[in-house]
Amino acid sequence: MMTRLNVRHFALAGALLAAPLGCTIPEFDGSNSVASVEHDDRSITADDMALLAVDERLMLDLRGGAYRIDPSAGPVDLALIDVIDPSGDVLSLDEAIARSMAAGKLSRHDLLRGIVVKAAGNEVVALALVNGLELVSASSGLSSTWWRSPTVYCPGSSTLVGMGSSQTWNGHILFRGLIPVQGLAANPYGTEAAAQEDLAGTTINWQITAYATCSRQLSGLTVAKADSSSSSSASRTWTVSCPSGKKVVGSGGTITNGNGRVKIDEIRPNETLDQVTVTASEDQDGTTSNWSLRAYAVCADAPTGLVRVRATAANGWDRRPVVAACPAEKRLLSVAGGVDAGVRTAMRTYEMVPSWDLKTATVRVGTQGSTSGVTGEVRAYAICADG
Template sequence: MGGAALSALVLGQLALTGPVAAVPGLSIRTTTGPSNSVAKSQSATCPTGTTVIGGGGAITGSGLGQVGMDIMLPLAGGSAYSVTGREDENGVAGNWAVTASALCAPAPSGLVTVSGSSAPSFGTSNWFEKSCPAGKHAIGVGGAVVGASSSEVILEDLRIQQSSVVVAGVEDGTGFAGSWWLDATAICADPLPGEQRVVDDSSYSSAAVQSVVATCPAGTRVHGVGGEILGGEGQVRLTEMRATSSTTVTVRAMEDENGFSSNWKVRAYAVCAN
């Protein structure tokens, strides 16, 4: 199923949180869908008068290293942020759920969303960079791996650089015979007041689960979310990448059912501003 079709799947009822304190107009909206063992999408919708400036998601339940967040994108028009989860080709016996999280705010100055796609590839890994228009900074990122019917290609990187975003994917440990490509979306705006990027890494080890939290400096709040796996070689999947409070971004990943003997780590990106 193509990326656009999967992104359009929106299952479950919305369960929205309240506004984030101390940042007028900025809020985090979070919603979790049904727990079962089928591919599904979940969207967190922004309140009237606000738009998506960033987002992320999480997978909870069984078989986490075998379920990929293969599509993590703002929906057209900026009304919501959507996350799609799919099992790998071996399937998962237990149930799991998708959580979507949206950072919402009145449109900041110069807000624009730009998207692009890489060329189709038969390679084991690929990456694609999408730049913001001149003079604008990237504050949010979305990405998708497209071409496989199950999570045989892993969306492992969603990086926010100052004026661009980078999305990367890699085939899983058993490979994928077909061609695939990457979609990338950059949410861009004029530089924000007090804007800075915080990047934090977990330890570099062979632990089955790794996580890291990036924390904004005092007086600033999370305005953008990013994350990546380093060294996973297609045997590690993201299970969480989202703002877990008004000042923190959490990124977590887990090895697949076969484990992975080499060292790897995760990295969290927080775009912080006043």
């Protein structure tokens, strides 16, 4: 028997994978006011279905079945985890999550926030995945070593969205950049952050931390990169663009050669989020060696509510935090920023850090040596989306 039900006011981008009932759900783009659900192995009625509000979004609950989000289908906000308690007892969220994890139905990476809802005498955990975002980090050792480049990997099947780094403040450490790790994989899956001592060196112990914002839900992820020419130049700026129809969700850049004399000053996504511009410069001692610059853009189909937030501090190179905050109800995808350093100055960008609650992006810049006549605007950028 083929039964067709109308589901009104259902707004969800993506598709669902059906478990035991064999029900198929068409793909939604968020504009559909009516969608059809077809079921071919038993009849179901409107009482078998519920629309459950979660954070002012709507979620489909097909009672009696387990329906999971297909991450390859597009950006999605909600997932339905299957029935976990046939007793009918009302569970707390913590109890429901614990039982789901014990049964292997959830991993810790799935959990950002959720509610417990009652469905036909059984309990179902409904999770708002907020595009499945999770922040992870990895640090180098703490010692005096001329070069450090830790790599952090996204957990499970999640993929890289945004990158960040922080290093121990030491005026003799130069930030060398952020690199998306991809290899032969279909999508980027980690961040490499690099820094090195300048030619003067230091005996002070230091370390660098790499950050990766990861997601299982963003669709259309790809990494775009562009390389400058190689020459000896006091400063260099280079821009990379996302493929047509895609938007910047993360950014990075790196330097080739120029060891001990060249540093990344700024990584800047543009306001329309279709380009990333990276600026690097020689330090105050300069070099005659050739060096080049590579700009990276992590691009994707635009998630709902994608926006860039900018914060600035004139002459903010005294290591003060410059913080860009996502608007209420949005979450941080990635951080970027730096300083308008000019040519051969003592300014050092040393921190581009996402907050652990994925709400703010913090950038810090310091100086090495004399600051006489030094001017420069420090900028922090937060790329945010609904969540």
